[in-house]
Amino acid sequence: MLRDDDSELATINEAIRLRGLFIHRYSGIEFSVSELIVRAREHPTYRALGDLPKPWARKVKRLKTLFKMDGPIKAYAADMRSTFEGFRSFETNRHFLVHAMMTIPRDAVDRTMLGFSMYDHRPIRDDGESISVVHAGRLEMNLNALDQFVASLQPISTNFTALVARICREIPLPVLYLRESVENQTEENP
Numbered sequence: 001m002l003r004d005d006d007s008e009l010a011t012i013n014e015a016i017r018l019r020g021l022f023i024h025r026y027s028g029i030e031f032s033v034s035e036l037i038v039r040a041r042e043h044p045t046y047r048a049l050g051d052l053p054k055p056w057a058r059k060v061k062r063l064k065t066l067f068k069m070d071g072p073i074k075a076y077a078a079d080m081r082s083t084f085e086g087f088r089s090f091e092t093n094r095h096f097l098v099h100a101m102m103t104i105p106r107d108a109v110d111r112t113m114l115g116f117s118m119y120d121h122r123p124i125r126d127d128g129e130s131i132s133v134v135h136a137g138r139l140e141m142n143l144n145a146l147d148q149f150v151a152s153l154q155p156i157s158t159n160f161t162a163l164v165a166r167i168c169r170e171i172p173l174p175v176l177y178l179r180e181s182v183e184n185q186t187e188e189n190p
Contacts, residue, residue: 045071
């Protein structure tokens with residue numbers, strides 16, 4: 001619950017803006033990974049790898065496979081590894097920023113402190129059978145820390161998406177999607 005002054009509302013609004021910026025930057029990397037996989041599949045060297053895998057962990061595994069295989073993408077492996085490994089360090093906090101409920105904790109002295117709470121499933125093994133337990137997770141950081149965290153993703157996102165674009169352009173790998181928006185297409189207006 002917000003207190004009487006507008007400073008907490010300003011904190012929440014800025015935190016919402018920063019979450020959106022983080023999601024935008026993170027999704028740029030996720031899209032670029034998928035784009036490289038899909039476009040590489042059209043190259044004779046990588047055609048046998050098959051369609052775009054899911055979920056995310058399988059896409060990451062496929063990306064690593066692309067850089068290990070003898071083919072034109074392998075020449076970019078060192079650049080990709082250094083850029084992508086920096087990105088992977090954001091994964092845990094990403095789950096909180098994307099999926100958690102955000103509040104200012106009632107007992108926080110620093111009224112720019114943000115609490116991110118969520119339930120998720122944690123896998124465990126029981127007699128060889130894969131099962132999971134429900135886990136309550138929490139992340140706390142103040143608004144300044146969130147701002148720095150989000151800002152630190154920007155160069156990684158920019159460098160990664162630029163590297164994928166360069167790979168696709170230099171090899172070259174074919175464009176397989178429409179660049180124009182198709183959201184307004186109807187039967188009357190194709």
